[in-house]
Amino acid sequence: MRDVAVIGTGMTPFGELWETPLRSLWAEAAIKAIDNAGIDSVDLITIGCMSSGLFTGQEHLASLLADELGMAGVPAARVESACASGGLAVRAGFAEVASGLSDTVLVTGVEKMTDVDGADATYALGTAADSEWEGFHGVTFPGLYAMLARVHMERFGTTREQLAHVAVKNHANGLLNPHAQYHLKVTIDDVLNATMVADPLRLLDCSPVTDGAAAVVLTTVERARAIAGDRPIVVIRGSGMATDTVTLANRADLCELNAVKLAGERAYAMAGKRPADIHVVEVHDCFSIAEICCIEALGFYERGQGGPATASGCTSLGGAMPVNTSGGLKSKGHPVGATGVAQAIEIFRQLRGEGGERQVKDAHVGLAQNMGGSGASSTVHVFERV
Amino acid sequence: MRDVAVIGTGMTPFGELWETPLRSLWAEAAIKAIDNAGIDSVDLITIGCMSSGLFTGQEHLASLLADELGMAGVPAARVESACASGGLAVRAGFAEVASGLSDTVLVTGVEKMTDVDGADATYALGTAADSEWEGFHGVTFPGLYAMLARVHMERFGTTREQLAHVAVKNHANGLLNPHAQYHLKVTIDDVLNATMVADPLRLLDCSPVTDGAAAVVLTTVERARAIAGDRPIVVIRGSGMATDTVTLANRADLCELNAVKLAGERAYAMAGKRPADIHVVEVHDCFSIAEICCIEALGFYERGQGGPATASGCTSLGGAMPVNTSGGLKSKGHPVGATGVAQAIEIFRQLRGEGGERQVKDAHVGLAQNMGGSGASSTVHVFERV
DSSP states (O other): OOOEEEEEEEEOOOBOOTTOOHHHHHHHHHHHHHHHHTOSOOSEEEEEOSOHHHHHSOOOHHHHHHHHTTOTTSOEEEEEBTBTHHHHHHHHHHHHHHHTSOSEEEEEEEEOOTTSOHHHHHHHHHTTSOTTTTGGGTOOHHHHHHHHHHHHHHHHOOOHHHHHHHHHHHHHHHTTOTTOSOOOOOOHHHHHTSOEEETTEEGGGBOOOOBEEEEEEEEEHHHHHHHHTTSOOEEEEEEEEEEOOSSGGGOSSTTOOHHHHHHHHHHHHHHTOOGGGOOEEEOOOSBHHHHHHHHHHTTSSOTTOHHHHHHTTTTSTTSSSOBOTTOHHHHHOOOTTTHHHHHHHHHHHHHTTOOGGGOOTTOOEEEEEEEETTTTEEEEEEEEEO | OOOEEEEEEEEOOOBOOTTOOHHHHHHHHHHHHHHHHTOSOOSEEEEEOSOHHHHHSOOOHHHHHHHHTTOTTSOEEEEEBTBTHHHHHHHHHHHHHHHTSOSEEEEEEEEOOTTSOHHHHHHHHHTTSOTTTTGGGTOOHHHHHHHHHHHHHHHHOOOHHHHHHHHHHHHHHHTTOTTOSOOOOOOHHHHHTSOEEETTEEGGGBOOOOBEEEEEEEEEHHHHHHHHTTSOOEEEEEEEEEEOOSSGGGOSSTTOOHHHHHHHHHHHHHHTOOGGGOOEEEOOOSBHHHHHHHHHHTTSSOTTOHHHHHHTTTTSTTSSSOBOTTOHHHHHOOOTTTHHHHHHHHHHHHHTTOOGGGOOTTOOEEEEEEEETTTTEEEEEEEEEO
């Protein structure tokens, strides 16, 4: 298997981008990544997108977007695993380069969510749950994660305040990220007093509806070294994927994210790393409770310790294990198909020392974890600066 | 790059399967393929599906279906390139095994199209065209392919009767395929007198709306040999993909399928084969004119010779170059996400000598070509018995 490196990144600002259609958002990120990589052609394009069909009435994105970039002819593939679609696009690009089928791949993610109204967006997102066993009965994702939060609180004593710390931390990080949807200082009291969405989750526990696109360029380590010159290069050391039951009710343990755990174990094994080797992490904080479950499933904290660790500042910038330095889905925004690619961008920039005000000191190994539904699919990638 | 073999296949009957939900259709094909392969586990699952979101209100199929098979935990990926989604699933599985990321992959395709009414199915299929530049203006796929047919007729003198020969041949082949949607002898007069859909295309020039699923198991050549024992094994020698503009109007040549041509050239180059080396072919005959354009784009006939070659019987069973021995999309049916995988199944069975009444004598190299939209994306795979 060939080693694979990241050589360039690009993304749009994340937000409610009413004026910009999907194809233009995507092209902006793609062109920035190609320019940042310093290349002029790619062998293949992967596109993570959850539901352009339901959000914008357009499938067949791969060809549409290759053409938008002036690259009609180039092979292109759309992949989907709900909100893990971006992570899946990274995996698909990684497999192409690792196999030798392609030398250089443009890996992208995009979602245009504000072309439909709130109810239709909720319906579209709800198709990531089991439509027959969950959706038809009226439960939406805030409801599913609220149940997960309740179990975590009952089982481990996780508190409402600990959940709030996730939002406070991620909004503090997002203040330092010019691409973030919200530049907004949030306090514990703000979270505790925000509008109730699904008890115990309030508005500030929830990631928003977002438009945006993100792109990275993957290539062989040899080509990456030739392009990077004196700059360090970033290699993908491990790629792990896993699934779980989509229906939350079918899980043996309601608040253990088994797909995240399995994907993490697979990525660690491939990378030859342990959780203690990781310096900076992006996890899928679609809801505050999700971040706590993810940092536990990835082995950074024992089960039940995710809440206390967050409240104590361990996962903050400057803490022992900075999590979601980008602002996470909570503050940076969550254009669902783009999120997994944007996470890879944050880790790449951190490892190259390009993190700006949110740089983690001496970070040279990082991890990005993306998931779909209530954790029914997950991808984990481990990156290392070499 | 590791060599990759096909070791088992399974499919549902294709048709209007009102009683069977998507997940059950898929599981039937998957279990048959696993059983046929003689294995008991896989490392990864790929799923080609065009639009379960619009057809059934369910995205996130990868996790849903892995769980349906009792395989929650196993990595799974859905891929989409409109009606080329099945071919893309083959490519994605091929990349996984070729790279060494996975040893054994279950490659599947599925579409459940009859859960919505005809207008909604037409809308869903229309999202494979450019929604802003084609769909919003009212054109549907029969209309797009009708324009392509008109240009081909004007340019090359292709006749209405030659188009009819495609349907007559494919229905004759479908009579020999127990999995086909239609077992129906069709004459030239039947086609010429069928209901007009979009001039010059009539009802019997068009592939139907279909439910169905198909699956193949891919693995390393070493494992395939160990499992096959004395039976011949079938290796994927070449995998080619390409895109074209989605909007028909943007193409320099309205009746040349450039994505098919490029994907074919890439697959031939990788396989070290020429068109003359191929013994049996499945192409994407979503409309009669599509088959004619595809056999030209793949280099089997000069441009403009596809119609005469078909009318002369060259592409019939027993002809010099049998095309769509399965019955093609026309007679076998076209569950859009499953089609590309079902094509691979037909080629596999032909190369193993398991073609039954429709066996092509001495076939040991075959080709499967799948495409999306009006040819805006295409995959081509070359298979060889060794």
